[in-house]
Amino acid sequence: MKKIVPEQKISPVKFYFDDGRLKVLSEVNIKNSRDTENIRQALDAIIQQGNALIESLINSNCDKRLLESVTNIRKNLEEDTNIVKTGLMNISCSSISSQFEQELPSAINGMLKGFTASVHLYISQFPAWEQFVENAANTEFDRADVGTILSAADGLAKNLSQLEDHVDDNVPKSILLLRHAIESPEIFSKRAAFALLRTVENLVAKVYQYGAEFLDDTIKSVSKGTSSAISKATIIAILSFTVANAAQLSTVVVKIGEMHWMHEATLMIQRQLDAITR
Template identity: 40%
Template sequence: MDEDFGDVRRNITLFLLSLRQSIDRPFRGRAPAADGERERFMNTMLMVEEARIRFNTYTRYREEPTLDEWETARKELLNFINTFINSPEIDPAVYNRRFIISSALQRDREQPSPFVLLFVQKEERPILADALIIFRSYLEELNTKLAPTQGSLSFVDLDRIVPRQQVAPVHFGIVDGRIVVADRSPIAAEADKANIKSALEHIRGSGDHLIRNLETSNCDRRLLESVRELQSQLTADANIVKIGLTNMACGVMCAQFQRELPDALNGMLNAYNASISLYVAQFKEWDQFTQKAAAIDLDEDDVAEVDMAAADLIATLNKNPDLADPEVPKTISFIRQFLSFPGNSSKRAAFAMIRTIENLVSSIIRHSLNFFGQTAEKLVDAGSTAVSKMIIGLLGIALMSASGIGPAAVRAGAPWVKQAADIVQKQIEKASE
């Protein structure tokens, strides 16, 4: 079975998470009663968790695992399966429980992948023992197609490697050699347009009324500015993902100042936020964004890493107004503030920032491809020093952006970012010769 490594990693992670959930399912909401049963249950769960952590050690922190690294990880997984199947520490009843594979991705639920189908094709879900055997056979037959080494790739390969701009709070364009923020109004399904238009008119009206009430209250000015910003985006038909995130930020701020406001005003704020939540939920882009954000595996270190990368990018853009319109660092700064969200919301915000920077890199690379010949060794317009410097400057921003979020982007499902950074680095060195 030939699969891309990203798919293999997702499949293995999905199996281990589903295995843990299938073991845990009978004890949801209660611990095993007897001491011996409780100890056995804990040891079983630790075996699964250790296998997951060891697999992550070889793969999660490697943008492009070598064949040796992958083979070591695969052998350890096979050893785990064989040990688990034959372990005297595990309650025999565990093997007879139904194995339920549950993916967080909607596409796997609507159109199951070949891997998921291994466990759901039969009328009855397999028992856990059978699921382990199926998974072992999958690992034994697996022949992962790892990404080719950077030495075999050239700048023109980026056209294939780098995706078009994706669903994110911000999209970019290049106009007259400068990065600009590209307008992207919400796109509604034809059948929903009339209802969405009516809902938006109602929300805008209630937002204006809310702002007037806040202006005459003694509320914190930061809350008022948060509502004004959200209302301005709704009035301007702004990017739907940006509206959704701004609404989340507004909701967080409302909760912080709830005790300082009268009940009537709190009610208006809550209704306003709820209405916007329902509004953005009507758009496919917001649904895609929230599902992907929920499925990624980012931790606090990743959030901090993305925050530092965003800060460096903003500083560089501000220092190079000839390469970026002032609205670009301003908009990225606006998205960056969401990283301070509490709990899991910060991970969704980190995904938003990663996608925003990915779009910036994509826009620069695709624009720059037009200026390079098929040999990717020199600029087409080699006689234009100004154009050359502009392209090299833009590529420098793309390189810094991609390098800054590289590891986190891999964990967010975008390994192409690291590949692109390596290729761009080599292209800059060639063009500077």
């Protein structure tokens, strides 16, 4: 399994297990060391810009979705974590703001456009965002593909939220945040669809890596390490949920060379699950 399942890739969200509990991994953005001071100054200016915009939105009694969108971007910028997630939030904010453009004063519309443009310029300095954009541009989705991705993401979020003792609530919340950036299979951003698929891929990879070690020990009747942190029934439940939803993506991942591993690994995990649940 270690030879098949890759390390997690650049995406809005990555995951890890902490003493048997599945959590969202916090990452520090990698910056160009030559431009550190300029990047810091730009970030400070954008955060101030966001603060002024949030205050104006509060006073305007705008739709709460728009206020939440701007607030989330500001928060992610302040925490300086996962530039790809910030980029996707910014795309979503631009989409939401266009929906309410007629309802807002022209001054606030101008502030919104200025803020999202500033964020776009800021994230464009980061190698991770550039690589993500390039990967998304090289991927083709049709409506059926996006519908399949949405279904798998919804299923994972719903299933994992039922295992709150061993899955941090930020895991399903993060999946749903990305899922809601896609309006429907008919109306979608290629970057948003790719971000959701890549995040699901990372989740599947981490669960398979962790679960495969547990299952190998169980089958050999020498269960050690992971079994003390998480019960056999729980890891089987997490794996079963993941396998069921990952299997839905088989028609999508076969189109993307670097994701072919998911189909093969899903079949292997399913065989291991069958062996210990007979």
